[in-house]
Amino acid sequence: MRAYRFDHVHLRTPDPDATARFFETMFGAEVTRDVYPPGTLYPGQLRVTMRLGGQTVLLAPPHPQEPTAPAPRFPYFGLEHIGLAVDDVDAAAEELRAKGAEVAIGPLMRSPGLRLAFIRGPEGIMVELVQRR
Incomplete structure (x- = not known):
């Protein structure tokens, strides 16, 4: 292949x-x-x-x-978000909030060993912060 x-x-x-x-x-x-x-x-x-x-x-x-359409309402089918790995989701989300970012979801535990948060950026771009243990 x-x-x-x-x-x-x-x-x-x-x-x-x-x-x-x-x-x-x-x-x-x-x-x-x-x-x-x-x-x-x-x-x-x-x-x-x-x-x-x-x-x-x-x-x-x-x-x-x-014509360029606006981003659809989150969640949606297709390329939905960018995921970034971090060591500490809670600290990263708080740091971004202090810089003025919108923490749209979380931080929360998705499953054992997986903690995440979503940051909403310009034009509705969603960035997931992922902490795996």
């Missing part, structure tokens, strides 16, 4: 810079900002790439030729 490797998550947002600032402030994401070159779908617009937990997350503005 062909080998597949994880490459990226792509988030669409009306304000990529504001969404990037949220991930920088709340989760320490490493953010690169530049401009889409001529001949691309978004020439001259801000292009944002983040490194978060060792993975690449791309942030793009609304599609120029297609």
